[in-house]
Every structure is written in C-alpha cells, then in structure tokens.
Amino acid sequence: MPPKKQASKAETKQQKGGDNVDEAPLQAVVLADSYNRRFEVLCLDQPRILLPLCGVPLLAWTLECLSASKVKQVFIFCGVHADKIRDFVAESPFQKQGLLDIQCLSSTTAYTAGDALRELDAMQVLNAENPFILVHNPIVSNYDISQMVDAHKKRREVDKNVIMTMGVGRGGRQHPESPIMLVHPPSSRLLSYSLNPISPRRHRVTFASSLFLDPWPATIDEYEVWSGSSASSSRGGYRDLGIDICEADVPALCTENFDYHDLRRHFVNGVLTSDLLGKNINVHLVGEQTATEEGKPPRMQGGRYVERVRDTRSYGEITNDILRRWVFPLVPDILFFTAEYELRRGNVYVSRENVLLSRTTVLQGPLLIATRCTLSHNTLIQGSTLGTNCSVGPNSTIRTSYVFNDVRIGAHCNIEECIIGDGVVIGDDVTVGKGALIGNGVKIGNGVTIPEFARIGRVQYRDDDYDSDDGSDEEEDAKSHRLAVLGPDSVGYIWPNEEEEEASDSEDEGEDPYEHPRNKRLLQLGRRISNLTASTASLSTLSVASTTPPDSPVSMASSDDLEGVAHLKLNDGPPVAFFSEARSSLARAYLEDHSIPNALLELKTLVMGYNSGIDLAREEVVNFFMSKCPTQGGAAKILGESTKIWERWGGMASSFSRDAAEVAIAVQTFCVRNPEYAPWFGVYLRALYDGDLVDEPSLIEWRSLSTARGEGAKESEREAFKELFAKGKQYVDVLEQMESDSDEDDDDEDEDSE
Amino acid sequence: MAADLKPDPNARLVDALVVRLRRRQIVGSRNVALATAALVQNVVRSAKFATIDELLAMIRAIGRRLVDANPKGEYQAVWVRSRALESASPSRLEKLAAGNIVRRIIRLIREEYRAAAAAHMSQPPSVPGTPGISTPPGGSYFTGPGSGPGSASASMPSTPIARQASLSNFVAMRHSRVQGERSGNVSVVPAQGGTPGTASSTGGSGLDGRASNGLDFSASTNALFAPPRVVTLMAADQEAASAAEFARTAGKLKPVLIQAIDEVVNELETTHEDVARGAKEHIHSSEVILTLGHSRTVEAFLKAAFRDRKFTVIVLESAPSYLGQHMAANLAHHGIPTLLVPDSSLHAVMPRVTKVLFGAHSVSANGGLFALAGSLACALAARTHAKPVVVTTGQFKFAPVWNLYHEFDALDFQGPGPVIGYDHDGGGGGYEGVEVTDPHYDYIRPELINLYATNVGDHPPSYIYRIIKEAYDDEDIEL
Known part of the structure; x- marks a missing residue:
C-alpha cells in the first residue's frame, strides 16, 4: 500500500503533538442510556449499549471510533445497569492497553439527556477550557471526529459565541427521525432546527420570523434548507449524526434551564430562538473537504461513515452496512476485539473457530456467523448475524435476522427480520414474523407462529406507572392465551405493541413528534417506509395477539387506522380544512367585493399551503359561483344574473384552469351534482360564453370531450352527464351555426352584452 | 501473547503499533517496515536479557504479535477457485513487511552475535547455526517426525541444522506448517517435490498447480530431513558447554546490536x-x-x-x-x-x-x-x-x-x-x-x-x- 505516506507522516506528527503536555487531552461523553424504550424488551438484564452488533457490543464500536479519533478520555454516563458497563470497561482492551482513559459516571436520577448534562455539569469532571465530544447514541463510524473538533475550534476563534457544533452527514437512508435545518453554509451557522417525523407528515415547517425581519439578512441567497433523504430522489439528504462538539457552556446552559430535556428539541431550539443569549450553534458536514484534506485522493481522506443505533430499524441497517464493509477498516475480519473471521465471497464472514456448516447449508451474504455455531442440513442463512454458540436445526431458514449468543433454533423454522436475544430457545416448526423482538431467555414452543412486530420478554411488561404489587399473578385466561401464542411449555410474555404504550403522553403539550405512535412504529425493524400500507393485515393479527395483558390499552388499537399513511402519497388531496377555508375565502371575496387579483392571491396561497392542486381549486371556485347563480325566475333572468357573475368573477375560474373547456366541465359537474341547476345547464353554458369566460372553440372542444359525455364519471352520475351533454350540445350546435352564418352578428351580440 | 508481554514495559509500545496497524493509520509496506524497525530497536535498547536467546525470543514474539494482529484481514484470499479450498482457505498467508523486517533484524543480530562469538572463542563454529540458541530445555527435539506434523512443525523453527539451502527446503518448511494447521488429511506424494531439482525447476507455477490439486508432501519432506537433524544435534550438544559461557555475556553486545538495527533502518530509508x-x-x-x-x-x-x-x-x-x-x-x-x-x-x-x-x-x-x-x-x-x-x-x-x-x-x-x-x-x-x-x-x-x-x-x-x-x-x- 504505497500511498498515504504523507498522511501517516502527518499523523505521526500530530500524535507526537497530541502527546505534548500543554495540549489537554480530548474528552468525550457517551450517553449510555437511550432515555426511551425502543430496545427495552432486549434490555431487561443488560444496558442497551452492551447489545451486540455483529458480535461486538455497541459500546466497543463507539469506543473504537472515539479512540481512533484521538480521544484520550471518555466519560460514560450510565443509567441502569451501570455495574455491567463498568465490568465491560474494566475488561475491555481500551482500558487495558491504555488507549483510552474511561470513566463511568452513573446516575439513576437522570431521565433525559438534559438531566444527564446537568449532572455532568455538577460533577465538574470536564475540562472547561476545551470542547468535548458528546455522543448521544452508540455510534458506528470510521470518521475521524477530531476533524470536527478542529473545525469547531477554528470557527470559535472567529466567533466566540459558537458554543456547539453539530455533526451532519450527507446521504444515507430515509429515517423517521430526520430534522429540517435552515443553515447558512458559508459560515456553517445553524439558523433553525425543526423535527420532521415521517408520519404523520408535517405540511409546514415554521421558521422564526426574527430570522428574516430586522434586519433582513443580506446573505439570504446563501441559506439552504437541509432535510433528510426522501423517497422521491435517489440523492441522499442530510442527517443529524447525534455527535456534538460542545463547549462548557452547553452543560451550564442546561443547568440554568431546568426544562431542557431533549437536546435537539429543547436545547438547540432554545439557544437558536433566544434573543438574549446571543449564542450560536454551528453544523459540520462530514465529508466536506477541509483544508488539510483538500487535494488528497479519496483513499487518503479516511472514512466518512457515521451512523448511530437509535432504534431497531437503524440497528438492522447498520449491521448490514458493517457487513458490506462501509465502516472499513472496522470490519469483522480486522477488528481486534472479535474472534477471527474468515471473509468469504459475497461478504460472508465465518468464524475460524469451531463453526460447523452442513454441506447443504446455503449462505447468502452479507452475513456473519460467530464461533461455535452449528448449522444443520438444508439451512438457509441470508443477510443475518449469528452470535456465538448458536445452533440451527435442519431445514430452517433465517433471513435478515440478528441472533445474539447461545440461541437454539429448532428444525423447520422460518425466521425473518427479527432480533433474537441471548439464550433464546425456539422449538420446531416455528415461524417468527418480521419485526419481532424476542428478549433474552425466552423459550418458544413447537409449531407456533409468532406474529409480526411482536415483542416477547422473559418477564411481563411494565409501563411507567406499573404497580409492582399486583403484577405477580397472571390471570388464568391470559395465561392460556399466552400459551396458545407462544406454544406449550414456553417461557415468556407477550408485550403490548410498541406504538401503543405511553399513549397518555401523546396529549402533552411538549410532545416529541418522533415519539408519535405512527412515527414510532416506523422506527421498528422490518417496517418499510416506502410502502407503509403493506403491513395492514399483519398489524391486525398483532393487536389480537397483544391483548394478553389485562387493562392494557391494546384493545383500543383496533385493526388499524392508517389514515396518516395517506399523507405520504402525493395525490391524496388536501385535508377537509382546505375546502372550508377556500369556501370562506371565496365568500369573503364575494361579499366584500375584492378585486380578482387579491382574491386570487388568497386562494392560491391556500392551494399551495394545502398542496391541493388546481383541479380541486377550480372545482371549488366554480361550485361557489354556481351556487350564487339563480335557479328560479325563467331563462332570461337566470342568463342575465349568471352572465353578470361570470363577467365579474370569471377570472377566478379561468386562472385555475388550463383551458376554458375545463370550466365548462366543472359547471357541468356542478349541475350534475345539484339537480335543481340541471335543467338550466344550457343557459349556464351560454352565460359562460356571454361572460367571456369560454369562447366558441372551447365550447366546441367541450362538445368533443368524452368526459363531457360522462365517461369516467361515477355510475350513478353517468346518465345525468349524458342528459346535460345533450342540452349543452344543442346550444353549442346553435352557436356554431350562428358563428358560421355571420361573424358580424356575433360581434354585435358581443358588443351588446358588454 | 499480550499476557506474556504484560510485565514488559515495551508491551504498550507493541500494542500501540498493533492498534495503529489495525486502524490503517500506518499503511504502505515501507512505513510499516520502518515503524517495526523502530519498535524493535526500542525494545532492544531497553530490554534486559542475559542470553541472546532471550532477546531473539522477545523480538520474535513481537514479530508474531504484529503479524498476528495486523495482516489477517489483509491477507484473506476470497476469490479462491475450488470449493474445497474455500473452506480450507489459508489462514496465515501473512507476508507483511512487519514480519519480514523482524526476520531480517533477527538475522542481523544473529550474525553480529556469531561474529562476536567467533572472535571470543577464536575458532569458527562448526555449524552455521548458532550454538547458543540451539539449547532449549527438554527433549522436544527428539520428538521424531512420526509423532505428528503438528509437533514437528512446532519444534522445527528452533533447529539450526545444516540444511541444504535450496528451494525444496523452503517448500518443505512451508508445507509442513500448512500441514500442521490442517492436521490430518495427509496424502503423501513420494518423489515429487522431495528432490530439490524438481521443485526449483518447476518454479512457482508448478507449485500452484500442485497445491490446487490438494497435494501435500510435508510428510515425505519431514522424513527426508529428520536424520540430519538428529545428527547435528549431537554435535551441537557438545559445543553447547563452551558456547553457553559466552552466551551469558550477550548483554554487552547491545550497542552492536542496536547498530545492526540501524543498518536495517538505513537500508529501508535508502x-x-x-x-x-x-x-x-x-x-x-x-x-x-x-x-x-x-x-x-x-x-x-x-x-x-x-x-x-x-x-x-x-x-x-x-x-x-x-x-x-x-x-x-x-x-x-x-x-x-x-x-x-x-x-x-x-x-x-x-x-x-x-x-x-x-x-x-x-x-x-x-x-x-x-x-x-x-x-x-x-x-x-x-x-x-x-x-x-x-x-x-x-x-x-x-x-x-x-x-x-x-x-x-x-x-x-x-x-x-x-x-x-x-x-x-x-x-x-x-x-x-x-x-x-x-x-x-x-x-x-x-x-x-x-x-x-x-x-x-x-x-x-x-x-x-x-x-x-x-x-x-x-x-x-x-x-
């Protein structure tokens, strides 16, 4: 590998520099607790940060990344199971080889990240002079975070008010937790940060007006809106990496503002919107060429993969990325804290120790099989990881699943897209649906089918206000139900559906939009973002299955309501609010006699705001003005009144239509739907013509349109359409004749009517 | 290995180098070689050793650790052609500069030592191998080739016997080792490869061909080399007494040895x-x-x-x-x-x-x-x-x-x-x-x-x- 000499030389120099006494060691803080319950069923007896990812605890991935980023001192802020984290750290090679100075800080009183920072501030362990790296979730990365720290320091030299730099990555998959950020890239300044859950989709992003008013920013042309990847383009979006470079002000500010809980929702927004504070937050785009990297070929620039394990969805995705070598050189066959793996064709990693594969075993990469695994004949493993000491019975299939250690899987099983905890025993002929999470020590009997997205724990589910006294004895029917789902002689309890828990919280004022049940559901392994409706059927089975625990709100979660999903489609039309608002806007314009441009502006804003499209808008306009036309009093009166209306307001309808024939169609539709108008359709058509809204060619075009004859209309309305068409046709035919007879007459008529 | 090196203050240095190699912070065979040489030099400078054996064992341990730690990922052949070979894929195709440079340094140290020993005893050693290193305790030497390829290959590295310097010799070494790893599955092919002439004339391609046929001839080559080994051991034993005396003064040679490593570094740099x-x-x-x-x-x-x-x-x-x-x-x-x-x-x-x-x-x-x-x-x-x-x-x-x-x-x-x-x-x-x-x-x-x-x-x-x-x-x- 002849290249990279300059790079490594520079690195040696830097390392020597780093060893100098004058330079303070780089510090990092890892928040070990997730402060949410996404992994709870797998984390009953171990902290989330010690869950294995490709056979290596998440904490080890994080520490390896930090250590490679020249971090010298790490504080792990532990919540529950702090002793386990301590034990792991004491045994880890980082501590032993002196790569990192790791200290575990434990606190059982911190319930949010804000609490953690407050306690950190109180402990006074951080070096106040230097920025530290704050890692929110376990990260898997080959990016050198010290570059971000350097960039932060440089920016701070320019602007003393920068107290934090947020890591932002480019590209990557769609994730339900991607923010929308308003950024000024030349100065890397973050101007606004808003959460943008995928479901229910938010239709508007609000930016504080103070950003644009007094004074109007001179550099507004350079502002950019950064949002997450979307389904509509193959270009990846921007994502929040959950890595912050913080000055000592950050914990201090958290202490001052005791209501800061979530660092993004509260802290970042609080700092950005506060006029008094005068502090700035910057962003750092990973992979953006820095001065030191400029001109180096890609290979020398180091990796730029940064991902964090936030939920079971990202857990699965990151595992696959690791197996596809995105995090090179952190790949299973090189990592020192794993057993030795042999890399085979197609990103298949098989441990070199005591793996027993049958001749008829089929391995379809990317996958990983750890030591002492035994695979019987006719097994198929695809895109999965198997922990140490697992056995898979004959004719079983495992696809895209993540199996921890010491798991026994029986014969003829079918396991798809799930996570199976330590020591789980699965009997024969078991099907585990996708998205299922099976906690440590669960035993599943023969011949059952575990519903999709089920969560099965060794102990019963307890929610926050769980009363420990009355939970010990299980009701008899619940038990029989449990045994029916999990099979005879099974061990374990079915937990309620994830998105259903904590339902009470959702009414809170400061609700986290990411924790909205619909969005939360998308955080689960096995959910497809692109095709949300696909899982409807499975969800209903699941809610049946999860009715087990008495008094849980499960039964309320009826088979499914996926209206929220509709918002993801482009053409689903505007919400009801649009129609009412449009109607009232039109009414106002009509009553107060607004000028056409003003009324139009108001209506167009509504159309844009609700993304309703012009077809609906035209329909709405025509409906409104048609309703103003009289239906009584004879043809002459009706014609006169209607013509007046269309002369005055016709511009509204024509601005929402591509050609005048569409207006005619809209009028026809209106008449079909309102039978009292139907007899006068010909007259209305004439009024349109007299009111200069439609001209003769358009009417002729209308006559030739198939939709005018009722094609494409509803069965019930088709007859009415035909009827009206006949009426209209008469008039148009007459008109055509008149036109061809004498143009002058026509002109005269026009003049008359004006 | 880490446990063995633990008391050694140099263990940390070795660990640090291993980590940097693994993280690809040092890449390029020349950089790796230079870093290794610097490390070994450091170790020699600070190490306390009574006999040259100890020093060599120490350096060798470092070499093994570097080779073990780093290049495994690097040298894993994936696109092997036959399925049988895929499962028996060579686990230790290590050939990184780190290993090479350690070998080279050991050789130079040994040469220096030999020269000094010759001067000391004012008589040339009767065998090219160094008497000093050929005296490990126990009778492991006399485990004949019949006792299994595993033990044979384990004892082989420390036998400085007057072997014919030939390609076939080389092949034999390599093969007995691979054989040891695979343990079992021996298919002896007599004559082929056993004679030096065949192997050197067929060259590398021939070897490739043979290997992919799944042939192994370590058993035969082991047998070939067994008798001379025993004979030279007898001779070595006789010399051991006089050499042991000198071996104890090896610590004094340190400056010379460091100089020898400098030579290697210079060679690398130029x-x-x-x-x-x-x-x-x-x-x-x-x-x-x-x-x-x-x-x-x-x-x-x-x-x-x-x-x-x-x-x-x-x-x-x-x-x-x-x-x-x-x-x-x-x-x-x-x-x-x-x-x-x-x-x-x-x-x-x-x-x-x-x-x-x-x-x-x-x-x-x-x-x-x-x-x-x-x-x-x-x-x-x-x-x-x-x-x-x-x-x-x-x-x-x-x-x-x-x-x-x-x-x-x-x-x-x-x-x-x-x-x-x-x-x-x-x-x-x-x-x-x-x-x-x-x-x-x-x-x-x-x-x-x-x-x-x-x-x-x-x-x-x-x-x-x-x-x-x-x-x-x-x-x-x-x-």
Whole structure:
C-alpha cells in the first residue's frame, strides 16, 4: 500500500503533538442510556449499549471510533445497569492497553439527556477550557471526529459565541427521525432546527420570523434548507449524526434551564430562538473537504461513515452496512476485539473457530456467523448475524435476522427480520414474523407462529406507572392465551405493541413528534417506509395477539387506522380544512367585493399551503359561483344574473384552469351534482360564453370531450352527464351555426352584452 | 501473547503499533517496515536479557504479535477457485513487511552475535547455526517426525541444522506448517517435490498447480530431513558447554546490536534510491513507459532515469483510489512528459507502450507478487501485447511465503464508499441493493513478470527464492 505516506507522516506528527503536555487531552461523553424504550424488551438484564452488533457490543464500536479519533478520555454516563458497563470497561482492551482513559459516571436520577448534562455539569469532571465530544447514541463510524473538533475550534476563534457544533452527514437512508435545518453554509451557522417525523407528515415547517425581519439578512441567497433523504430522489439528504462538539457552556446552559430535556428539541431550539443569549450553534458536514484534506485522493481522506443505533430499524441497517464493509477498516475480519473471521465471497464472514456448516447449508451474504455455531442440513442463512454458540436445526431458514449468543433454533423454522436475544430457545416448526423482538431467555414452543412486530420478554411488561404489587399473578385466561401464542411449555410474555404504550403522553403539550405512535412504529425493524400500507393485515393479527395483558390499552388499537399513511402519497388531496377555508375565502371575496387579483392571491396561497392542486381549486371556485347563480325566475333572468357573475368573477375560474373547456366541465359537474341547476345547464353554458369566460372553440372542444359525455364519471352520475351533454350540445350546435352564418352578428351580440 | 508481554514495559509500545496497524493509520509496506524497525530497536535498547536467546525470543514474539494482529484481514484470499479450498482457505498467508523486517533484524543480530562469538572463542563454529540458541530445555527435539506434523512443525523453527539451502527446503518448511494447521488429511506424494531439482525447476507455477490439486508432501519432506537433524544435534550438544559461557555475556553486545538495527533502518530509508540507481539501464531513450498507482519506488526510478534519458510515461489513474493522478502530477512536476489515461483505456494504449513498470506491495518466494488492484490487468495486457513487465521493489518486501492456493486473487477488501460515493439514499450513502466489491490488491503470477529491479540487483522471478534465502535465516521463517 504505497500511498498515504504523507498522511501517516502527518499523523505521526500530530500524535507526537497530541502527546505534548500543554495540549489537554480530548474528552468525550457517551450517553449510555437511550432515555426511551425502543430496545427495552432486549434490555431487561443488560444496558442497551452492551447489545451486540455483529458480535461486538455497541459500546466497543463507539469506543473504537472515539479512540481512533484521538480521544484520550471518555466519560460514560450510565443509567441502569451501570455495574455491567463498568465490568465491560474494566475488561475491555481500551482500558487495558491504555488507549483510552474511561470513566463511568452513573446516575439513576437522570431521565433525559438534559438531566444527564446537568449532572455532568455538577460533577465538574470536564475540562472547561476545551470542547468535548458528546455522543448521544452508540455510534458506528470510521470518521475521524477530531476533524470536527478542529473545525469547531477554528470557527470559535472567529466567533466566540459558537458554543456547539453539530455533526451532519450527507446521504444515507430515509429515517423517521430526520430534522429540517435552515443553515447558512458559508459560515456553517445553524439558523433553525425543526423535527420532521415521517408520519404523520408535517405540511409546514415554521421558521422564526426574527430570522428574516430586522434586519433582513443580506446573505439570504446563501441559506439552504437541509432535510433528510426522501423517497422521491435517489440523492441522499442530510442527517443529524447525534455527535456534538460542545463547549462548557452547553452543560451550564442546561443547568440554568431546568426544562431542557431533549437536546435537539429543547436545547438547540432554545439557544437558536433566544434573543438574549446571543449564542450560536454551528453544523459540520462530514465529508466536506477541509483544508488539510483538500487535494488528497479519496483513499487518503479516511472514512466518512457515521451512523448511530437509535432504534431497531437503524440497528438492522447498520449491521448490514458493517457487513458490506462501509465502516472499513472496522470490519469483522480486522477488528481486534472479535474472534477471527474468515471473509468469504459475497461478504460472508465465518468464524475460524469451531463453526460447523452442513454441506447443504446455503449462505447468502452479507452475513456473519460467530464461533461455535452449528448449522444443520438444508439451512438457509441470508443477510443475518449469528452470535456465538448458536445452533440451527435442519431445514430452517433465517433471513435478515440478528441472533445474539447461545440461541437454539429448532428444525423447520422460518425466521425473518427479527432480533433474537441471548439464550433464546425456539422449538420446531416455528415461524417468527418480521419485526419481532424476542428478549433474552425466552423459550418458544413447537409449531407456533409468532406474529409480526411482536415483542416477547422473559418477564411481563411494565409501563411507567406499573404497580409492582399486583403484577405477580397472571390471570388464568391470559395465561392460556399466552400459551396458545407462544406454544406449550414456553417461557415468556407477550408485550403490548410498541406504538401503543405511553399513549397518555401523546396529549402533552411538549410532545416529541418522533415519539408519535405512527412515527414510532416506523422506527421498528422490518417496517418499510416506502410502502407503509403493506403491513395492514399483519398489524391486525398483532393487536389480537397483544391483548394478553389485562387493562392494557391494546384493545383500543383496533385493526388499524392508517389514515396518516395517506399523507405520504402525493395525490391524496388536501385535508377537509382546505375546502372550508377556500369556501370562506371565496365568500369573503364575494361579499366584500375584492378585486380578482387579491382574491386570487388568497386562494392560491391556500392551494399551495394545502398542496391541493388546481383541479380541486377550480372545482371549488366554480361550485361557489354556481351556487350564487339563480335557479328560479325563467331563462332570461337566470342568463342575465349568471352572465353578470361570470363577467365579474370569471377570472377566478379561468386562472385555475388550463383551458376554458375545463370550466365548462366543472359547471357541468356542478349541475350534475345539484339537480335543481340541471335543467338550466344550457343557459349556464351560454352565460359562460356571454361572460367571456369560454369562447366558441372551447365550447366546441367541450362538445368533443368524452368526459363531457360522462365517461369516467361515477355510475350513478353517468346518465345525468349524458342528459346535460345533450342540452349543452344543442346550444353549442346553435352557436356554431350562428358563428358560421355571420361573424358580424356575433360581434354585435358581443358588443351588446358588454 | 499480550499476557506474556504484560510485565514488559515495551508491551504498550507493541500494542500501540498493533492498534495503529489495525486502524490503517500506518499503511504502505515501507512505513510499516520502518515503524517495526523502530519498535524493535526500542525494545532492544531497553530490554534486559542475559542470553541472546532471550532477546531473539522477545523480538520474535513481537514479530508474531504484529503479524498476528495486523495482516489477517489483509491477507484473506476470497476469490479462491475450488470449493474445497474455500473452506480450507489459508489462514496465515501473512507476508507483511512487519514480519519480514523482524526476520531480517533477527538475522542481523544473529550474525553480529556469531561474529562476536567467533572472535571470543577464536575458532569458527562448526555449524552455521548458532550454538547458543540451539539449547532449549527438554527433549522436544527428539520428538521424531512420526509423532505428528503438528509437533514437528512446532519444534522445527528452533533447529539450526545444516540444511541444504535450496528451494525444496523452503517448500518443505512451508508445507509442513500448512500441514500442521490442517492436521490430518495427509496424502503423501513420494518423489515429487522431495528432490530439490524438481521443485526449483518447476518454479512457482508448478507449485500452484500442485497445491490446487490438494497435494501435500510435508510428510515425505519431514522424513527426508529428520536424520540430519538428529545428527547435528549431537554435535551441537557438545559445543553447547563452551558456547553457553559466552552466551551469558550477550548483554554487552547491545550497542552492536542496536547498530545492526540501524543498518536495517538505513537500508529501508535508502531503498528508493538504491532501486533507482540502475534505472538508466532499464529505460532507454524515447521509450513509452506504462505505470499505475503511486509507487514511490517507481517514481524515484523514473525520475532517476530521466536524468539520462528522454522518455514518456503513461499513467493509469487507478480508480477508485486515483493514486495514478498523484503519480502523474509528481512526474509532470519533475518535467517528465506524462499522459494520464483512465483505466479503461489500458488495452488501447498498450500497443504504444514499450515497457510496463509498477511497484509491489509484497513479493512471495515463488516470484509472484501482490500489487495495487489493476496491476494484474496491466500485466495480462502486457503479456497479450508482448511487452516486458518490470517490477521495482525493495528487498524488504520479499516475504518467505508461498502463494500456493491462488492463481488469481483479490485482497484487502475496502469499503464501498470510494466506488459508489457517499451521498445517495442507500445505506452509508450508496445505492440500496447494490453490492460493491472493492479489493485493493491483485495477486500476479510469476509468469507474467519479466524482471524484478531491486536494491539487491535485478532478478527474474524464479530467482526470488534465493534472495529470500539470503535475507532471512531458515529458522525464522516461522516467527
């Protein structure tokens, strides 16, 4: 590998520099607790940060990344199971080889990240002079975070008010937790940060007006809106990496503002919107060429993969990325804290120790099989990881699943897209649906089918206000139900559906939009973002299955309501609010006699705001003005009144239509739907013509349109359409004749009517 | 190993180097070699040792640790051809500069020691091996070859017997070891490979062929070498008494030994210049040279030749690392007429080319080499168009290993980022569902190479084993 000499030389120099006494060691803080319950069923007896990812605890991935980023001192802020984290750290090679100075800080009183920072501030362990790296979730990365720290320091030299730099990555998959950020890239300044859950989709992003008013920013042309990847383009979006470079002000500010809980929702927004504070937050785009990297070929620039394990969805995705070598050189066959793996064709990693594969075993990469695994004949493993000491019975299939250690899987099983905890025993002929999470020590009997997205724990589910006294004895029917789902002689309890828990919280004022049940559901392994409706059927089975625990709100979660999903489609039309608002806007314009441009502006804003499209808008306009036309009093009166209306307001309808024939169609539709108008359709058509809204060619075009004859209309309305068409046709035919007879007459008529 | 080294203050240094190697913070065989040499020098400087054995064991332990820790990922052959071989894929195809340099240092230390010992006893040792090291306790020596290949290979490295310095010897060592690892499954093929003549005449390709047939002849070679070993041991025992006396004074030799390591470091540092010295003999006026990637040896070579000759260089850009672009920039900066072409035009430009020149990452004893991905395509294209292929390399890249299993190889698989980009909507920024394979090295068979231009002279591939033989002691081949 002849290249990279300059790079490594520079690195040696830097390392020597780093060893100098004058330079303070780089510090990092890892928040070990997730402060949410996404992994709870797998984390009953171990902290989330010690869950294995490709056979290596998440904490080890994080520490390896930090250590490679020249971090010298790490504080792990532990919540529950702090002793386990301590034990792991004491045994880890980082501590032993002196790569990192790791200290575990434990606190059982911190319930949010804000609490953690407050306690950190109180402990006074951080070096106040230097920025530290704050890692929110376990990260898997080959990016050198010290570059971000350097960039932060440089920016701070320019602007003393920068107290934090947020890591932002480019590209990557769609994730339900991607923010929308308003950024000024030349100065890397973050101007606004808003959460943008995928479901229910938010239709508007609000930016504080103070950003644009007094004074109007001179550099507004350079502002950019950064949002997450979307389904509509193959270009990846921007994502929040959950890595912050913080000055000592950050914990201090958290202490001052005791209501800061979530660092993004509260802290970042609080700092950005506060006029008094005068502090700035910057962003750092990973992979953006820095001065030191400029001109180096890609290979020398180091990796730029940064991902964090936030939920079971990202857990699965990151595992696959690791197996596809995105995090090179952190790949299973090189990592020192794993057993030795042999890399085979197609990103298949098989441990070199005591793996027993049958001749008829089929391995379809990317996958990983750890030591002492035994695979019987006719097994198929695809895109999965198997922990140490697992056995898979004959004719079983495992696809895209993540199996921890010491798991026994029986014969003829079918396991798809799930996570199976330590020591789980699965009997024969078991099907585990996708998205299922099976906690440590669960035993599943023969011949059952575990519903999709089920969560099965060794102990019963307890929610926050769980009363420990009355939970010990299980009701008899619940038990029989449990045994029916999990099979005879099974061990374990079915937990309620994830998105259903904590339902009470959702009414809170400061609700986290990411924790909205619909969005939360998308955080689960096995959910497809692109095709949300696909899982409807499975969800209903699941809610049946999860009715087990008495008094849980499960039964309320009826088979499914996926209206929220509709918002993801482009053409689903505007919400009801649009129609009412449009109607009232039109009414106002009509009553107060607004000028056409003003009324139009108001209506167009509504159309844009609700993304309703012009077809609906035209329909709405025509409906409104048609309703103003009289239906009584004879043809002459009706014609006169209607013509007046269309002369005055016709511009509204024509601005929402591509050609005048569409207006005619809209009028026809209106008449079909309102039978009292139907007899006068010909007259209305004439009024349109007299009111200069439609001209003769358009009417002729209308006559030739198939939709005018009722094609494409509803069965019930088709007859009415035909009827009206006949009426209209008469008039148009007459008109055509008149036109061809004498143009002058026509002109005269026009003049008359004006 | 870590536990053994724990009390040693140098353990931390070794660990640190291991970590940096693993994280790819040091890449490039020369950098690795330099770092290793510096480490060993440090160890020798601070280590306390009574006998030379202790010191050598210490250095060897470091070497083993470096070799064990680092290159496993790097040298895993994936694209093996037969299924049987796939499951028995060579677990220890290690041939990194780290191992080489440790071997070289051990050899030099031993030489220094030998010279000193000779001066001390004022009589030449009767066997070329050092008496001092040949006295491990216990009767492990007398476990004959019959006791199983595992134990035989374990005891072999410490037997400094007067073996015939020949290729077959080399093959035997290698094979008995592989055999030991596979343990069992012995198919003895008599005569073939047992006689030195056959093996050296068939050369590397023959060995490849045989290995992929699944043949092993270590049992026969073990048998071949067993009798002389026992005999020399008797002789060594007699000498041991007088040598042991001197061995205790080994600590005094420290400055000399450090100097010996300095020599190695110097040799490494001047490799480029030494290789480039003969450049004008290889490059003639108005030649068109094709090269790829960015080998510093090649760069120095071309620059040296440009002092005397006028020629043109065509550089392949070498995607996805695009190291060729840097090479081209450096050459052009030096005034050499340079043409940068994409890899895809390799065959199109080949007819105009008069010589192909590239660097190696490491050269194996059969004359085959590992080089930047694309080199194999280059060598094959050159073969098709009947152009000579010259490899410039330093001696430190010669590794006493045989690539017996693979005719084609792709090694050291990198992440997909450089190939597919980072800002799409798939995992990591790639495209969803697109699998990427990005090997960094190619294995090139010896038949495709015409000449190795090295700092120890110019040699055909079939002669590489000899250079390796001269560079390292037999007993160190197994670290």
